[in-house]
Amino acid sequence: MGRAMSAAASARSNEEFDMYYLIIKQLHVSAAALSIVFFVTRAWWSVTGSSKLQLRIVKVLPHVVDTVLLTCGVILTVMLGGLQAWIVAKLIALVLYIGVGTVAIKRGRTRSTRAAAALIAVAIFFYIVGVALAHNPLSWLA
Numbered sequence: 566m567g568r569a570m571s572a573a574a575s576a577r578s579n580e581e582f583d584m585y586y587l588i589i590k591q592l593h594v595s596a597a598a599l600s601i602v603f604f605v606t607r608a609w610w611s612v613t614g615s616s617k618l619q620l621r622i623v624k625v626l627p628h629v630v631d632t633v634l635l636t637c638g639v640i641l642t643v644m645l646g647g648l649q650a651w652i653v654a655k656l657i658a659l660v661l662y663i664g665v666g667t668v669a670i671k672r673g674r675t676r677s678t679r680a681a682a683a684l685i686a687v688a689i690f691f692y693i694v695g696v697a698l699a700h701n702p703l704s705w706l707a
């Protein structure tokens with residue numbers, strides 16, 4: 566009886582774990598989708614010289630989304646049992662995505678520098694999506 570109960574309890578906690586994992590993964594993927602939409606919008610405004618880029622909400626919201634993206638990624642990593650090569654590749658690529666992204670939106674001096682940086686940042690983003698799906702640093706080539 567005791568054993569049966571604990572087996573049932575353990576099945577239930579497995580189900581709970583899976584449910585939380587799925588919810589956090591869904592949040593992570595939604596934040597990733599919002600992140601690229603916001604990035605492309607801001608990069609477009611940066612290249613075309615729009616003053617909308619200076620709106621407060623436009624400056625704050627992407628940071629909120631990227632924080633959710635990273636936090637959920639870290640939680641998923643811990644739930645999976647720690648770092649693996651493909652997760653390290655994602656982390657490095659995320660740093661590059663953000664760095665190249667700031668060239669596209671702020672630091673690039675000319676329009677063409679900003680446009681080139683925006684294209685590279687988008688390419689890095691899709692590299693990361695490929696890594697996430699393949700669980701392999703080779704991304705789409707895996």
Ligand code: HEM
Nearest residue numbers: 594597635638639641642645652655656659693694697698
């Ligand atoms: C721009 C950055 C990122 C993008 C676009 C992205 C994208 C994705 C996508 C699309 C998935 C779902 C994969 C699937 O359904 O099979 C995923 C899952 C995951 N991501 Fe990210 N991610 C990013 C950053 C990160 C970071 C920085 C980490 C680690 C700190 C991370 C860790 C994970 C983990 C552990 C999973 C779960 C994999 C699975 O259960 O199959 N991600 N990510």
